[in-house]
Amino acid sequence: MNAAPLLDVENLAVHFEIRTGGIVNGQRRALRAVDGVSFSLRSGETLGIVGESGCGKSTLGRAVLRLIEPTAGRVAWLGEDFLGFDQARLRAERKNLQIIFQDPLASLDPRMTIGKIIAEPLITHEPRLAKAEVEARVREVMVETGLLPGMINRYPHEFSGGQCQRVGIARAMILRPKLIVCDEPVSALDVSIQGQIVNLLMKLQRDFGLALLFISHDLSVIRHISHRILVLYLGRVMEVAGRNRLYERPAHPYTQALISAVPIPDPALERQKKRIVLKGDLPSPLDPPSGCIFRTRCRYARALCAERTPQLEQVDDAQSVACHFWPDVFSDRAVDELSGKE
Amino acid sequence: MTALLNVDNLTIRFATPDGEVTAADRIGFTIDKGETVGLVGESGSGKSQTVLAVMGLLAKNGRADGQVRFGEKDLLGLSAADLNRVRGVDIAMIFQDPMTALNPYLKISRQMTEVLIEHKGADAAGAKRKSIELLDLVGIPDAKGRIDLYPHEFSGGMRQRVMIAMALLCEPRLLIADEPTTALDVTVQAQILELLQELKRERDMAILLITHDLGVVAGLADRVLVMYAGRLVEEGPVDPVFFDPAHPYTKGLLRSSPRLDAARIDALAIIPGQPPNLQALPEGCAFAPRCARRFAPCGERPRLRSIGERRKKACHLEEMP
Numbered sequence: 001m002n003a004a005p006l007l008d009v010e011n012l013a014v015h016f017e018i019r020t021g022g023i024v025n026g027q028r029r030a031l032r033a034v035d036g037v038s039f040s041l042r043s044g045e046t047l048g049i050v051g052e053s054g055c056g057k058s059t060l061g062r063a064v065l066r067l068i069e070p071t072a073g074r075v076a077w078l079g080e081d082f083l084g085f086d087q088a089r090l091r092a093e094r095k096n097l098q099i100i101f102q103d104p105l106a107s108l109d110p111r112m113t114i115g116k117i118i119a120e121p122l123i124t125h126e127p128r129l130a131k132a133e134v135e136a137r138v139r140e141v142m143v144e145t146g147l148l149p150g151m152i153n154r155y156p157h158e159f160s161g162g163q164c165q166r167v168g169i170a171r172a173m174i175l176r177p178k179l180i181v182c183d184e185p186v187s188a189l190d191v192s193i194q195g196q197i198v199n200l201l202m203k204l205q206r207d208f209g210l211a212l213l214f215i216s217h218d219l220s221v222i223r224h225i226s227h228r229i230l231v232l233y234l235g236r237v238m239e240v241a242g243r244n245r246l247y248e249r250p251a252h253p254y255t256q257a258l259i260s261a262v263p264i265p266d267p268a269l270e271r272q273k274k275r276i277v278l279k280g281d282l283p284s285p286l287d288p289p290s291g292c293i294f295r296t297r298c299r300y301a302r303a304l305c306a307e308r309t310p311q312l313e314q315v316d317d318a319q320s321v322a323c324h325f326w327p328d329v330f331s332d333r334a335v336d337e338l339s340g341k342e
Numbered sequence: 343m344t345a346l347l348n349v350d351n352l353t354i355r356f357a358t359p360d361g362e363v364t365a366a367d368r369i370g371f372t373i374d375k376g377e378t379v380g381l382v383g384e385s386g387s388g389k390s391q392t393v394l395a396v397m398g399l400l401a402k403n404g405r406a407d408g409q410v411r412f413g414e415k416d417l418l419g420l421s422a423a424d425l426n427r428v429r430g431v432d433i434a435m436i437f438q439d440p441m442t443a444l445n446p447y448l449k450i451s452r453q454m455t456e457v458l459i460e461h462k463g464a465d466a467a468g469a470k471r472k473s474i475e476l477l478d479l480v481g482i483p484d485a486k487g488r489i490d491l492y493p494h495e496f497s498g499g500m501r502q503r504v505m506i507a508m509a510l511l512c513e514p515r516l517l518i519a520d521e522p523t524t525a526l527d528v529t530v531q532a533q534i535l536e537l538l539q540e541l542k543r544e545r546d547m548a549i550l551l552i553t554h555d556l557g558v559v560a561g562l563a564d565r566v567l568v569m570y571a572g573r574l575v576e577e578g579p580v581d582p583v584f585f586d587p588a589h590p591y592t593k594g595l596l597r598s599s600p601r602l603d604a605a606r607i608d609a610l611a612i613i614p615g616q617p618p619n620l621q622a623l624p625e626g627c628a629f630a631p632r633c634a635r636r637f638a639p640c641g642e643r644p645r646l647r648s649i650g651e652r653r654k655k656a657c658h659l660e661e662m663p
Contacts, residue, residue, distance in 0.1 A: 163616065257532075265559075266603075270561035
């Protein structure tokens with residue numbers, strides 16, 4: 001891993017204007033889909049973005065690529081001001097920043113052969129390339145992504161979900177990008193196929209020094225593939241930590257609840273597990289709670305939480321958390337564990 | 343003791359423009375009173391079609407043969423009218439997506455009381471009282487105030503609770519839950535699993551839980567059935583099946599799911615190859631093309647055979663290494 005970050009995101013915000021109420025008396029209000037998110041990513045590194053539906057994780061992934069223009073914040077790409085790039089520069093730079101999507105079949109044009117689909121980005125970015133050269137590159141990337149080059153003239157509907165996702169990955173890889181945003185790339189796939197795709201992404205990362213921004217709601221997959229993990233709740237960062245640290249010693253009450261909620265395929269563990277069940281529902285993003293956005297569902301919430309928004313503070317080099325009372329979360333956890341052993 | 347539900351030699355075929363497809367092939371299993379059974383499989387394994395056939399809810403081009411005995415009745419032979427005296431009453435079902443399973447035009451109160459008035463001959467006031475009681479039981483806050491809302495006014499987790507409350511109205515002896523938490527966020531899933539756990543403890547109700555999530559089965563089920571390509575490949579009590587799987591597919595499935603409590607490894611164990619194509623299944627064992635342990639006998643279809651107390655597998659291997 002290099003020392004300088006590939007991508008440096010600071011205070012990124014995406015606000016959508018929503019009209020509420022009637023057409024005549026309606027008001028325009030800002031929905032803060034992503035609010036003040038900061039992180040950095042180095043080449044060869046995977047940052048996992050985890051959160052539940054509506055937490056803004058997909059919006060964040062798209063905003064980083066400027067597929068949605070951010071409302072505020074700074075994105076430094078290889079040290080340059082990425083948000084300041086004009087259209088031409090942005091288009092040229094996009095060959096280094098690719099994305100793969102959740103629904104593998106829907107993200108492929110049904111009327112194009114997979115050879116054409118995979119070649120398209122290459123032809124767009126290098127229009128003068130000879131036909132034979134394009135085909136050679138397509139075949140090469142098909143081999144790298146586990147597709148048989150003999151399938152080059154087939155259509156997407158002839159492939160299974162896992163194979164379609166390989167096509168999506170091949171299309172992203174053909175330009176030899178430095179970063180791929182993976183938006184729930186295995187969520188639509190069967191368990192037995194998920195592993196194949198996760199292994200493929202990890203292998204491509206090793207072989208090409210790729211950086212991955214891996215967005216998922218699945219904490220088990222996220223833990224497996226990521227080096228560091230960022231936990232989002234209603235558009236804000238709750239916690240960022242190294243993968244093992246996050247699971248072994250979560251500092252945020254939300255992270256704690258998320259981890260305890262995941263069922264583990266082990267009947268003995270499941271029977272003795274104490275689940276932290278969050279009360280209530282996600283608040284409306286149009287009318288978020290004051291202060292700490294998580295406080296309405298938090299078992300540690302006190303008066304201060306309604307008054308002041310907690311900033312992301314560093315526990316140590318491996319962990320940062322946005323909670324006024326994280327030392328309590330740590331010590332209570334110790335108490336829980338002790339009483340469990342009696 | 344006789345079983346509550348006894349499925350025997352159930353075969354489900356669909357007529358499609360490309361020819362006939364067998365979605366479930368000679369399936370047999372039983373569910374005892376008060377027992378929770380997990381039915382596990384990936385997409386296309388036939389798990390959902392199996393329970394839809396039990397409920398008489400197959401699509402028009404589908405046909406079910408075999409026997410589905412519930413008590414004294416063979417459900418497959420019943421007319422729609424007779425079937426309606428069983429489903430919704432003795433057997434209730436909850437679905438993956440509560441928004442599409444509830445009627446968006448009707449208030450929750452109407453959808454719930456209708457069931458009691460129709461099946462139990464309750465009067466309007468009594469039906470409403472009972473409905474509120476059940477909404478309360480499944481953890482809807484302010485049930486009395488919210489019973490007159492429409493489905494869209496509830497969140498996803500609350501809608502799933504409403505559907506569970508509806509299913510419990512007639513105090514069914516069997517609850518069929520088809521991927522009841524798959525559409526939900528993990529913290530909401532935890533709430534619903536907790537609720538099902540409670541219902542299981544407090545009521546003498548059997549649950550048939552259909553899911554692809556092995557973690558959900560591990561926490562809730564007493565016994566597990568594993569399906570692959572429309573066939574049952576393994577069955578047994580949860581502990582031995584999870585800790586000592588007997589079928590290579592079950593073992594592969596367990597090993598290929600990344601576990602939250604596991605350290606990072608370089609590569610996940612995988613099941614190679616692609617999911618089975620039901621229209622072009624190989625002769626013999628359907629899993630053989632993806633199986634690392636295949637050998638000559640796999641060219642012949644293995645039957646589901648007993649391999650110990652309450653355990654069965656459909657595999658020619660004697661031992662799992």
